[in-house]
Amino acid sequence: MxxxxxxxxxxxxxxxxxxxxxxxxxxxxxxxxxxxxxxxxxxxxxxxxxxxxxxxxxxxxxxxxxxxxxxxxxxxxxxxxxxxxxxxxxxxxxxxxxxxxxxxxxxxxxxxxxxxxxxxxxxxxxxxxxxxxFTEPLAAACEIFESAGVRPDDKVFIFGAGKLGLLIAQVFKLSGCDYTLFARSDARVDFARSLGLNSKKLADCGPTEKAGICVDCTGNPEGIKIAMDRLLPRGTLVLKTTVARPEKIDLNQIVINEYKIIGSRCGPFAPALRLLGSGLVxxxxxxxxxxxxxxxxxxxxxxxxxxxxxxxxxxx
Ligand SMILES: [Zn+2]
Ligand SMILES: [Zn+2]
Incomplete structure (x- = not known):
């Protein structure tokens, strides 16, 4: 073959x-x-x-x-x-x-x-x-709810409006959370909005705008820093990015702010198939x-x- x-x-x-x-x-x-x-x-x-x-x-x-x-x-x-x-x-x-x-x-x-x-x-x-x-990546998006213990009244920032970020944001939209999907370009913000998603340009995110859950799905080594900068004290940082050359991060910030760091990989297929089958994503x-x-x-x-x-x- x-x-x-x-x-x-x-x-x-x-x-x-x-x-x-x-x-x-x-x-x-x-x-x-x-x-x-x-x-x-x-x-x-x-x-x-x-x-x-x-x-x-x-x-x-x-x-x-x-x-x-x-x-x-x-x-x-x-x-x-x-x-x-x-x-x-x-x-x-x-x-x-x-x-x-x-x-x-x-x-x-x-x-x-x-x-x-x-x-x-x-x-x-x-x-x-x-x-x-899309079942496998959508299952990976659903996994965040399991590992980060997401609640419907959480405020969530999602960094990276790529293939995975656009799936993650769609799942958060269904959860009732107050979520924002941050993208680098105007074109990607427009595209995300065309899918009915709440999306904003990263450059327009003010330094005091923070959330209790920040998801890094940028696929870039520097994504973790961007996401950590926007996390409220005691917040949960969800890491989805895997890269060949990882970035170094300042662990002091995790101690000082009492952050929870959640690594998140593969997720459950059955809910992903249900979401796809019912046209909800x-x-x-x-x-x-x-x-x-x-x-x-x-x-x-x-x-x-x-x-x-x-x-x-x-x-x-
Ligand atoms: Zn994959
Ligand atoms: Zn085994």
Whole structure:
């Protein structure tokens, strides 16, 4: 099968089609999308080498699978089921995990992937495949509510109106929180407002404007400082950015202001699928461009442009 391999450079190679072990299913990839994490990996993040990609919608082709013939999305943490974290029902922090296309596990920029059946979720009737590709990042947006203990009367600042920020802001809009999505350019503020979001230019955020929850999803190393500068004492800083070259921060500010720092990664797929299936979150306007798989290297160049929205790869 064909796959996009990263080994210091990107190339499409012919590799062996995976053979699913017991409890796993072979998924034919139909659509995938490029995430900021993929862009950071090719800058050195995680030191990953192999088949990239973790956001997808596909069809199960293993005849012996209970998902056979079904359209699915898949969670990206492949857990051992035996370690302390797994036994505590936190498989995303499994000590032995592989993470699809990021760490010790083949990715989805390929014709097929073999995944544990427990990672699969059937795409509900009526939800189109292109929207379903957004399940993984939308689940990551939903995760903030779990880890930061968000309440409807919280005031929230979201920094970074990129692919993830626009999803996070949509989820906060549904929560009833007093939220603001900060963007760098007028064009992005206008775009966010066209999605019905409360958005403002970062330059127009006065130095005394602060919130009890600040989310950094800028995707830039300096985002954490911007978000921390706007956080009220005893506030919660939610970090979504992962970069190849992290920034240093002044820990004194965390002590003095008694900040809570929350790292936030993958989230729950079921609520994300419900939000997509019911049309409560709109994702189609976030698609910048679609490329055929054979043009995926060009797709990476396009997706690497600052501020680029979602780039979709068509695999059929
Ligand atoms: Zn992603
Ligand atoms: Zn485990």
């Amino acid at each position: 064909k796959a996009l391999i990263y080994d210091g450079g990107l190339k499409i190679s012919e590799i062996e089609k995976p053979v699913p072990e017991k409890g796993m299913a072979l998924v034919k990839i139909l659509y995938s999308s490029i995430c900021n994490t993929d862009i950071e990996i090719i800058k050195g993040y995680m030191g990953f080498k192999g088949v990239l990609g973790h956001e997808f919608a596909g069809e199960v082709v293993s005849e012996n699978s209970r998902f056979y013939g079904k359209k699915v999305v898949g969670e990206i943490n492949c857990a051992c089921g035996k370690c302390l974290m797994c036994l505590n029902n936190i498989p995303k922090h499994c000590f032995e995990r592989g993470v699809v296309g990021i760490y010790n596990y083949q990715g989805v920029f390929a014709d097929y992937i073999s995944l544990p059946e427990k990672n699969l979720h059937e795409i509900p009737e009526g939800l189109d495949l292109l929207s379903a590709v 709109s994702v189609k306007p976030l698609i910048a461009k679609m490329f055929d798989f054979k043009d995926i290297i060009g797709a990476f160049e396009y997706a690497g442009n600052p501020g680029a929205l979602k780039v979709i790869i068509k695999h059929f």
